Structures are given as C-alpha cells and as structure tokens.
C-alpha cells in the first residue's frame with residue numbers, strides 16, 4: 001500500500017477506476033479536478049479528513065487495489081491537524097469568501113443573460129460588455145489578484161492544488177477573451193457557449209476554494225501570517241477605492257433588471 005501513497009491520484013484512478021466511488025463518498029472530487037496529480041497521501045490532509053475517516057477511506061482503497069488480501073494501512077504523517085468540519089474562516093479568508101458571493105451573483109444570472117442574448121443591438125451587446133468589465137475588473141484584477149499576487153505566494157507553487165487554481169484562472173481569462181471576439185463577430189452561439197463554460201468553471205472553482213483550498217490554507221497559517229495577510233488584503237482594498245462598492249451596485253441593478261423582465265413575462 002505504501003507505494004500507492006506516493007502515486008498521483010490520476011495514476012491510481014487510471015489503474016483502478018473504482019477508487020472514484022470511494023473518493024466521492026468522502027466528497028473528494030478528484031475526477032473533475034483538471035490536474036489530478038496530487039499524491040494519494042496528500043489528499044487526506046488537503047481534504048481535512050478526520051483520522052478515523054482517513055483509515056476507512058484507505059481501507060476501502062486498499063480493498064480495490066488488493067482485493068484478495070488484507071493489507072496494513074500505513075499511518076500518514078500530516079503537517080497540520082485535522083480540524084472540525086464546520087468551516088470557520090480566518091478574517092482574510094472570510095474577505096475572499098465574501099467576494100465570491102458577488103461573483104456568484106453575476107454567474108447566477110448567466111442563464112438569464114443567455115436567454116435574452118442580443119448580439120445585434122447596441123444595448124444588447126452592452127449587457128455582455130458590462131459583464132466582461134465586471135469579470136475583468138472585479139473578479140480578475142481585484143479578487144484573483146489578491147489570490148495570485150498575495151495568497152498563493154505563501155505556498156509552494158509547484159503543489160498541484162495551487163497549480164489547479166492558476167489553471168482555472170487562466171481558463172477563465174481565455175473564455176472572457178473568446179467572448180469578446182465572438183461578440184465582435186456577432187456570433188451569438190459562441191458568446192453563449194463561452195458564457196456557459198465560464199459559469200461551469202467558476203462555480204466549480206469557487207466551491208473548490210471555499211470548501212477545500214481556503215480551509216486547508218487556514219489550517220496551515222500561523223496567527224502572525226493571518227495578520228500579515230489581512231493587512232496586505234486591506235492594502236489591495238485601498239488601491240481599489242470605491243470600485244468594489246460600485247460593482248456591488250452594478251450587480252444589484254442587473255438583478256433588478258432581470259427580475260423586472262421576469263415580472264413582465
């Protein structure tokens with residue numbers, strides 16, 4: 001069993017696809033994860049499994065790998081202790097989680113935007129242009145910059161969980177770029193396609209950060225580091241002045257607009 005602990009989860013899943021069922025039971029979504037090269041031994045720590053859950057999960061995986069014999073489950077050394085499941089974020093992480101809420105509110109309106117998509121008229125196109133401005137300015141320059149320029153720098157950037165985050169951000173940027181090109185060509189289908197893909201990507205991405213990445217990071221931060229992070233985030237907030245407030249108003253108005261549309265229907 002020991003040798004499998006040092007294998008990437010992707011390799012194990014390729015060889016033993018049934019392992020996916022065991023992982024799913026513990027809400028470990030390695031299959032949809034774009035990288036999937038975390039080592040099996042790191043997974044229990046990243047996903048905050050309690051020691052008894054870790055033993056159960058490892059026993060189930062061992063049964064898939066060695067169906068004909070009993071194997072000893074090796075103890076996995078962790079850098080940080082498992083914490084209770086109820087997520088309570090440190091103040092800087094709470095800031096990021098709150099920013100996700102505004103991004104999720106825009107993302108939640110994507111189906112409505114697609115249903116009302118008009119790439120021909122100026123006001124119709126403006127809805128998408130304003131949305132792209134929100135993503136680029138709020139989600140990317142403001143929120144993702146806090147993650148990329150500050151938060152992620154505290155960790156080993158060769159870790160797969162960190163690489164996945166960068167990769168998701170890059171994929172998001174590519175969809176936005178493609179949306180603009182499609183809008184320019186008045187290609188309605190392509191605009192919808194990239195809006196859909198962005199919704200899917202960001203929904204998964206935010207869930208990954210809220211439920212796995214941030215709690216794992218919090219478990220690894222000292223109180224001093226948390227204070228330092230908080231003041232660096234405040235510095236970023238100052239840089240952006242009243243822009244976050246303006247984007248919140250933008251979202252409020254957009255929600256109102258779609259609600260009004262709903263009432264008219």
Ligand SMILES: [Fe+2]
Nearest residue numbers: 144147165209
């Ligand atoms: Fe992110």
Ligand SMILES: [Fe+2]
Nearest residue numbers: 096100147209
């Ligand atoms: Fe985020």
